[in-house]
Amino acid sequence: MLDSKNFPRIHKLPVLVSNQIAAGEVIERPASVVKELIENSIDASATKIIIDIEDAGKSLIRVRDNGQGIHKDDLVLALQAHATSKLSTFSDLTHIVSMGFRGEAIPSIASVSLFKMISRLKGTKNAWAINNQFQIKPASHEIGTTVEVNELFFSIPGRRKFLKSEKTEYLHIQSLIRAFALSHFSTGFFVKHNGNPLFNLSECNNEIQQRVISICGRTFIDKSVELDTAKESMHLWGWLGLSDVSRSQSDRQYFYLNGRIIRDKHVNHAIRLAYDDRIPTGRYPSYVLYFEIDPSLVDVNVHPAKSEVRFSEIRNVHDFIYSSLLGALRKPKLLIENNIYNNTNEFNDQKSSNKKSNAYSTPNAKKNDVDLSNRSSLKYLSLLSNKFLIAMFNGDEYLIDIVKAKKLITSQYLYKNFLSRTIVMRPILVPVACELDVDILKFLNKDITRIEQWGFKLEQIAPTQILIRSIPAVLIYSDVILLVKNLLDAL
Numbered sequence: 001m002l003d004s005k006n007f008p009r010i011h012k013l014p015v016l017v018s019n020q021i022a023a024g025e026v027i028e029r030p031a032s033v034v035k036e037l038i039e040n041s042i043d044a045s046a047t048k049i050i051i052d053i054e055d056a057g058k059s060l061i062r063v064r065d066n067g068q069g070i071h072k073d074d075l076v077l078a079l080q081a082h083a084t085s086k087l088s089t090f091s092d093l094t095h096i097v098s099m100g101f102r103g104e105a106i107p108s109i110a111s112v113s114l115f116k117m118i119s120r121l122k123g124t125k126n127a128w129a130i131n132n133q134f135q136i137k138p139a140s141h142e143i144g145t146t147v148e149v150n151e152l153f154f155s156i157p158g159r160r161k162f163l164k165s166e167k168t169e170y171l172h173i174q175s176l177i178r179a180f181a182l183s184h185f186s187t188g189f190f191v192k193h194n195g196n197p198l199f200n201l202s203e204c205n206n207e208i209q210q211r212v213i214s215i216c217g218r219t220f221i222d223k224s225v226e227l228d229t230a231k232e233s234m235h236l237w238g239w240l241g242l243s244d245v246s247r248s249q250s251d252r253q254y255f256y257l258n259g260r261i262i263r264d265k266h267v268n269h270a271i272r273l274a275y276d277d278r279i280p281t282g283r284y285p286s287y288v289l290y291f292e293i294d295p296s297l298v299d300v301n302v303h304p305a306k307s308e309v310r311f312s313e314i315r316n317v318h319d320f321i322y323s324s325l326l327g328a329l330r331k332p333k334l335l336i337e338n339n340i341y342n343n344t345n346e347f348n349d350q351k352s353s354n355k356k357s358n359a360y361s362t363p364n365a366k367k368n369d370v371d372l373s374n375r376s377s378l379k380y381l382s383l384l385s386n387k388f389l390i391a392m393f394n395g396d397e398y399l400i401d402i403v404k405a406k407k408l409i410t411s412q413y414l415y416k417n418f419l420s421r422t423i424v425m426r427p428i429l430v431p432v433a434c435e436l437d438v439d440i441l442k443f444l445n446k447d448i449t450r451i452e453q454w455g456f457k458l459e460q461i462a463p464t465q466i467l468i469r470s471i472p473a474v475l476i477y478s479d480v481i482l483l484v485k486n487l488l489d490a491l
């Protein structure tokens with residue numbers, strides 16, 4: 001045990017050690033380096049970011065952009081802790097609009113790797129390079145900046161051995177770049193891993209949906225509802241995936257706050273509450289949501305990774321997100337074209353005489369039956385009063401009664417699955433009690449097997465009362481009690 005004479009005195013840590021300690025929070029893995037460098041490029045107004053990765057970032061991470069560049073005299077400052085161009089005074093922290101602002105990333109990265117940065121400031125003719133040793137040399141470079149990180153964590157082997165397999169680290173980088181690509185549409189992302197192209201995404205200011213399709217797939221867009229609502233200083237827009245595109249893991253959940261992807265328990269709770277039982281147990285909803293709010297109402301200076309935030313009026317934010325999502329999810333999603341048919345195949349084995357939908361022909365204003373056997377000629381045009389679908393069929397325009405068409409499709413789907421005994425039964429989270437006449441209950445007990453074949457699970461709990469435990473999955477949003485009574489009346 002040390003005596004008072006040998007006990008160490010308080011002293012200031014060397015800059016390198018301080019930066020390496022900070023790197024423990026800022027730089028967790030190769031993906032953290034990629035994140036910080038992309039954020040710097042975006043803050044520099046880059047419209048093109050080229051990324052080269054080797055060995056999942058362990059050997060090389062190179063990020064090149066065509067942004068504003070860095071002044072020669074600022075290169076040394078860029079490698080020093082808490083040096084930044086994005087803040088000047090403490091009051092600036094109350095309305096942060098840039099991706100980065102803490103001034104920790106570059107010195108932290110430089111302290112745990114073989115680091116090199118080359119930059120040419122817009123409006124100048126010469127480029128300059130700097131390394132870990134603060135040596136500045138002339139270089140050749142277009143307008144913009146390139147940061148090259150070699151042998152990450154070479155100076156602290158203890159951290160390097162805790163990195164996961166190359167595949168795991170690669171997937172983290174891939175997921176990260178997807179997240180950036182979905183929030184910065186004015187920036188192109190061109191990424192290679194071990195020389196193989198990973199992403200080739202050009203800037204798409206006017207084709208936002210196409211970028212979403214490139215990342216999430218066409219099916220996600222087809223099986224989602226669009227959302228665009230505003231209230232006071234809050235604006236929420238994006239896409240909410242329906243149950244058809246739910247996932248076995250939460251890898252397609254993107255929520256952005258003023259362009260920054262975040263994790264927040266209150267936001268997550270609002271989203272879960274809105275989806276409620278719309279997603280099967282064990283599945284996760286898919287969504288791409290953009291939340292815009294006055295920067296003065298949110299604190300992003302919570303964690304060095306800048307992925308956690310605090311809202312000054314969290315109750316208002318929570319309620320706004322919940323009500324906006326709930327309203328969008330309650331709207332009917334119209335999948336005309338081939339998607340609904342390909343998904344359920346309910347028409348594939350039916351004769352054309354059974355494939356009819358109530359419609360009104362607009363030229364003659366007469367009620368007609370439309371033969372849907374040739375689905376390729378049915379073209380969706382517009383929605384009228386949320387009640388009728390305007391569609392083109394064989395050169396004529398029709399008003400299709402949505403409610404009747406949906407009933408027809410659902411009934412045919414159920415009947416086909418009833419015959420093949422493949423109706424999917426969906427348990428009700430909280431079973432519903434239902435009062436019935438004694439005569440109907442006697443009939444129910446006699447024909448319980450056929451009722452279960454229709455996807456219903458009913459249990460008698462009193463002389464005139466049953467408990468509805470399950471219904472067909474396709475009818476999950478129906479009035480449960482009315483549905484059961486109609487079934488028993490029909491039988």
